[in-house]
Structures are given as C-alpha cells and as structure tokens.
Amino acid sequence: MEERELIENAIEVKEVCVNYKSLHNVTIRHSAFRKRKKEEEFKAVKNVSFSVKEGGILGIVGKNGSGKSTLLRSIAGVFSPNSGSIDLKNHSISLMALGIGFKESLSGRENIILSGLLLGFTEREILDKMSGIIDFAEIGDFIDKPVNTYSSGMHSKLAFSITAMLETDIMLVDEVLSVGDERFKNKSMSKMKELIEDKNRTVIIVSHSIELLREMCDEILWMHDGEVKEMGDPDEVLEHYLKFMTG
Amino acid sequence: MINGASCIISFIRGVKRISFSHMTVSYRIKYFLVGVGFAIIIPVFLYLLKKSMGFFEQLKNDVCRFVKDLKRYFRYAVRLAKADLRTEVANSYLDWLWWLIEPFCMMLIYAFVYGVVFQTTEEYFTAFIFIGLTVWSFFLRNTSASVSMVRSSKAIISKIYLPKYILLFSKMLVNGFKMLISFGVVIVMMIVYRVHITVNVLYLLPILIDLFLVSFAIGVVLMHYGVFVRDLPYIIDILLRMLMYLTGTFYSLAKRVPAPYGEIIEKVNPIAYLIASARDVLLYGKAISWQLLIVWTIISAIVLILGISLIYRNENSYVKVI
Numbered sequence: 001m002e003e004r005e006l007i008e009n010a011i012e013v014k015e016v017c018v019n020y021k022s023l024h025n026v027t028i029r030h031s032a033f034r035k036r037k038k039e040e041e042f043k044a045v046k047n048v049s050f051s052v053k054e055g056g057i058l059g060i061v062g063k064n065g066s067g068k069s070t071l072l073r074s075i076a077g078v079f080s081p082n083s084g085s086i087d088l089k090n091h092s093i094s095l096m097a098l099g100i101g102f103k104e105s106l107s108g109r110e111n112i113i114l115s116g117l118l119l120g121f122t123e124r125e126i127l128d129k130m131s132g133i134i135d136f137a138e139i140g141d142f143i144d145k146p147v148n149t150y151s152s153g154m155h156s157k158l159a160f161s162i163t164a165m166l167e168t169d170i171m172l173v174d175e176v177l178s179v180g181d182e183r184f185k186n187k188s189m190s191k192m193k194e195l196i197e198d199k200n201r202t203v204i205i206v207s208h209s210i211e212l213l214r215e216m217c218d219e220i221l222w223m224h225d226g227e228v229k230e231m232g233d234p235d236e237v238l239e240h241y242l243k244f245m246t247g
Numbered sequence: 248m249i250n251g252a253s254c255i256i257s258f259i260r261g262v263k264r265i266s267f268s269h270m271t272v273s274y275r276i277k278y279f280l281v282g283v284g285f286a287i288i289i290p291v292f293l294y295l296l297k298k299s300m301g302f303f304e305q306l307k308n309d310v311c312r313f314v315k316d317l318k319r320y321f322r323y324a325v326r327l328a329k330a331d332l333r334t335e336v337a338n339s340y341l342d343w344l345w346w347l348i349e350p351f352c353m354m355l356i357y358a359f360v361y362g363v364v365f366q367t368t369e370e371y372f373t374a375f376i377f378i379g380l381t382v383w384s385f386f387l388r389n390t391s392a393s394v395s396m397v398r399s400s401k402a403i404i405s406k407i408y409l410p411k412y413i414l415l416f417s418k419m420l421v422n423g424f425k426m427l428i429s430f431g432v433v434i435v436m437m438i439v440y441r442v443h444i445t446v447n448v449l450y451l452l453p454i455l456i457d458l459f460l461v462s463f464a465i466g467v468v469l470m471h472y473g474v475f476v477r478d479l480p481y482i483i484d485i486l487l488r489m490l491m492y493l494t495g496t497f498y499s500l501a502k503r504v505p506a507p508y509g510e511i512i513e514k515v516n517p518i519a520y521l522i523a524s525a526r527d528v529l530l531y532g533k534a535i536s537w538q539l540l541i542v543w544t545i546i547s548a549i550v551l552i553l554g555i556s557l558i559y560r561n562e563n564s565y566v567k568v569i
Contacts, residue, residue: 020567073566077408080563095406102402103330110330117323118407146334 009051010091010170010202011075016084018045018070044070045081046226052219055199059217059234060206061241067226068206072172075204091169091202092120096160104148108139108158111147115162129165136191137161138184157184164191171195173205210238309556313410320413328420346428354380361497369499371530374436378529379496381429382522386462387487388422389415393466394473394480397565404566411562412555415466423459437529445532453537454525457544461517464547467554474565494519499526517543 020042045067052058060068074081075088076095102111112133116126134143137158142150150158163171173192196203196216207213213220213234220237222230230237336342354377361367361376369375393415397404400414430451437444473479493512494500500519501509513519520539527533 073405076406078405078563079566103327103400104402105334106330107334110326110333114323114327114330115407117320117326118403118409120319123322123326
C-alpha cells in the first residue's frame with residue numbers, strides 16, 4: 001500500500017467545467033435581424049476533479065449524456081475546458097473512439113501513417129509497426145483502397161488496430177470494445193487486456209458494460225449530469241450505480 | 248513638463264531661441280494648450296503601452312509555439328499533401344498530366360476570349376496570361392479552401408488535437424506543387440518564345456515566397472471566421488470573383504485602367520502586384536521595386552501572426568460548433 005502512494009499521478013484533472021454555449025453558428029441574417037438571444041449554456045461537465053496514478057486504470061460509468069465522452073475528449077485535448085486544468089505530465093495520449101480521424105479519400109495505408117504522425121511517432125516507427133497493424137486489422141487487400149470504400153466493420157477494425165498497435169502512455173477508450181464480428185471482438189478484447197495490464201500504461205475506459213469494468217478497473221468514476229456522483233472501489237461504486245439505474 | 252513640451256514644439260517649428268517674455272499673449276496660450284495636450288496624451292499613451300504589454304507577450308508566446316508546432320507537424324503536412332496529390336490523380340486515366348492539361352486549356356480559353364474577342368494585346372500574350380492564371384489560381388484555391396477547411400476535416404479534428412492551420416498549410420503545399428508545375432510550363436513557353444532572359448529572373452523566388460505568405464495570412468484569418476459564420480463561403484466567392492478582375496489576370500492593370508487608378512490598384516492589391524512583378528521579371532526582364540515586396544512581406548507576416556494567435560485562442564472551441 002505504501003509503495004503505491006509513491007507512484008506519481010499520470011493525469012490530474014482539477015475542477016474542470018465544459019460548457020457548450022453561445023457558439024452557435026452565426027449567419028449574418030440572424031445576427032442582423034434578430035435580437036440577441038439569451039445565451040443558453042449547457043454545462044456538460046461541472047467541476048470534475050480526479051487523478052489517475054501512473055499505470056492505473058480508471059473506468060467511467062454514467063447514463064447517456066452525463067458528460068463522459070465530453071470529459072474524455074477534453075482530456076485528449078480535442079477541446080479545452082472552460083475552466084479548470086488538465087495536467088497530463090507530458091505523457092503521450094490517444095483517444096480510441098469509434099473510428100479515429102480518417103481522411104476518407106485516402107487509402108488505409110496512408111491513413112495509418114498520418115494517424116501515427118499525429119500521435120507523435122516518427123515515420124520509421126510507424127513503418128516498423130505497419131505490418132503488425134495490417135495483420136491485426138484483417139482487412140486484406142482493402143488496405144490500399146480508399147477508406148470510403150470500407151464497410152463500417154472494416155472501418156472500426158482498422159481504427160482499433162491503429163490505436164492498439166501504436167502504443168501511447170495514456171489511452172482513453174470510449175466504448176470501442178465491441179468492434180467487429182465475434183472473432184475480432186475476442187481478439188481485440190485480449191489485445192486490450194494485454195495493453196491495459198502493462199504497468200506503464202495509464203488507461204481511462206468509458207463503458208456501459210459493468211462486467212468489463214469490474215474485471216479491468218482499479219477505480220470507478222460515476223458521473224451523473226456532468227458531476228462526479230461517486231468515485232472509488234469498483235465493486236462498491238458499480239453496485240450503487242446498478243441500484244440507481246434499475247431502481 | 249509644459250515648458251518642455253513648448254520648447255520641443257518650437258524647436259521643431261524652427262524657432263531656435265525662445266523666451267517666454269518675448270511672446271504675445273495668444274502665443275503663450277497656444278503653447279500652454281499644446282503643453283496641456285501633451286501632458287494628457289503622453290501618460291495615456293504610456294498607459295496603453297503598458298496595458299498592451301500582456302498582449303505582446305502573448306503574441307510572442309504564440310510565435311514560439313507556432314515555430315515549435317510547425318516543426319512537429321511539418322512531416323504530417325508534407326505526408327498529407329503527398330497523399331492528397333496521389334489520390335487526386337489515382338482514379339483518372341491521364342493522372343498527373345491533368346495538372347498540365349487543366350491550366351493549359353484554361354489558358355487557351357482565356358487567350359481566345361481576351362486575345363481574339365476583346366483584342367487585348369501584350370507582348371508574349373499567352374505566357375502573359377498563363378503567369379497571371381497560375382498565380383491567381385494558387386491564391387484562389389487556397390482562399391476558397393480555407394473558408395470551409397475546418398468543417399471539411401471534422402473527422403480528424405474531433406478525434407485528435409492538431410493545430411488547425413496545419414491543415415491549411417498542407418493544402419497550400421498541394422496547391423504550391425501544382426503552381427510549380429505550371430511555372431514549368433511557363434519556362435517552356437519562354438523558351439519557345441525566345442524570351443530574352445536577364446538576371447532579374449532570380450526575383451521570382453522572393454515573389455513566390457511572398458505569395459505564399461500573403462495567401463497563408465489571408466487563409467488563416469478566413470479559416471477562423473469560416474467556422475462561425477456560415478455565409479462566409481458565399482461572400483468570399485463573390486469577393487474573389489470581383490478581385491479576379493481587379494487583379495489583372497488577363498490584362499495589364501497599369502495599362503488598361505485609366506491613368507492613376509491602374510497603378511494604384513496594382514500597388515494596393517498584393518496579388519496584382521505579385522502577378523505584375525512576376526511578368527516583369529520573367530517576360531520583360533525588368534527589375535521590380537523590392538521595397539514594395541518587403542512592405543507586403545511585413546504586412547502579411549503581421550496578419551499571419553495575429554491570425555495564428557486568433558486560432559490558438561479559439562481552435563479548441565471549433566469542435567463544439569461544427
């Protein structure tokens with residue numbers, strides 16, 4: 001127990017608020033002829049603070065629309081919180097959500113390289129892992145065809161393989177553990193476990209699968225309407241969560 | 248303070264020796280007022296300067312970040328540009344030949360319309376039009392792409408962070424490559440026409456760099472507003488069409504537009520200026536005014552820095568809007 005205390009935090013999230021507001025699309029006709037509407041603010045995440053230890057695995061649960069994905073995206077740096085701070089301690093980070101940013105008109109191979117470069121890998125590192133990614137994705141000759149010819153299954157299989165093989169220090173996983181057919185699902189699940197069990201990797205998982213979270217996570221964060229409802233030991237929090245959702 | 252100010256004023260006006268007692272009353276009042284004016288203006292100015300220090304500090308940080316980001320994402324931009332170019336031609340029969348055929352056909356059309364129908368005559372007319380067309384389409388493509396740039400790359404930017412202007416930068420590399428091919432055609436034309444080549448041809452390099460800077464600066468600013476203002480593409484479309492005729496793509500502004508205005512337009516519109524200088528340098532062997540070149544470099548650099556800063560301030564809210 002004492003040893004664990006010494007491990008540094010990999011992610012520190014302090015009092016983060018994320019609002020969706022007033023940044024509607026403006027058209028000139030609207031702004032000229034209509035009085036300024038009262039600014040509506042939708043607070044997706046309210047005052048959330050938590051930290052994850054180096055190598056820790058945090059699960060996030062909550063009903064739909066409780067701000068889980070928003071929180072994950074702001075940790076990934078896709079958009080900044082309106083207030084509060086997120087400190088990643090200079091770790092590299094990747095967000096694994098359904099379909100990472102593909103350029104639809106480019107081939108799968110090109111997309112692998114581009115995604116890799118964006119994640120901060122050098123071209124050499126990517127080329128080294130290229131065959132691994134292609135093998136894992138199991139999409140055969142389609143790898144050299146444009147991504148917009150892929151079926152949705154192939155699309156997400158490739159996306160999963162890229163993030164799984166190009167390993168970053170912190171992985172944010174957003175509901176992607178049910179990708180592809182039965183066979184690929186099992187494969188991706190065991191790969192996922194292998195990745196997560198690596199002691200150097202810090203992981204945050206958003207999922208609705210209670211069994212999965214109970215099995216994998218060290219800690220569970222339960223979000224409700226943008227706020228932290230409970231955080232702590234998986235069994236305890238998940239039990240409360242289940243009771244809340246069914247009761 | 249007041250006396251000091253009045254001394255300065257009178258010194259500037261050429262009064263070498265000044266003594267208060269020799270002045271008439273109205274002069275005393277005048278200097279007094281000037282002094283009071285300075286006494287107010289100078290502190291206000293100092294206050295504003297002090298206040299804007301934070302702003303300049305921020306700009307400096309943004310510039311440092313810009314340089315760092317550009318280095319980090321440069322490989323990505325190049326790779327993306329290459330992939331874009333490759334896919335653009337992958338599915339057509341004549342693939343990369345289109346980059347030659349397209350501007351060449353355009354040139355034939357315009358050469359017919361303006362040369363035969365409207366009887367515009369310039370020396371080396373086809374090359375004259377071709378240079379204008381090449382430079383203009385580089386600018387046109389970048390500008391119209393930049394307005395909808397963020398929206399059209401939603402897939403990527405909603406999943407991973409990257410500085411948004413990198414997308415524009417990559418697009419400019421694509422267009423820049425096409426432009427270079429067109430300039431290759433220009434060289435062929437120059438050989439065919441037996442244009443007398445002078446050392447002034449070397450000016451082309453700074454001209455192209457300037458063109459890149461100007462387009463980048465305008466593109467970055469438009470890119471930001473394009474996210475929030477939906478009608479911007481339409482407006483830009485109209486403006487660009489207007490600008491095309493004010494740029495003298497098919498005719499010489501300085502010769503065609505009545506006396507003072509033609510040259511004024513050519514100086515005020517950077518693209519017109521760059522096109523005219525590219526023609527002067529390549530076809531007519533004239534030297535160009537490098538002062539104006541530097542002025543436009545500085546202006547576009549300032550706009551670019553402000554634009555980059557604007558993007559850094561706002562880029563993380565783009566995803567929420569689109």
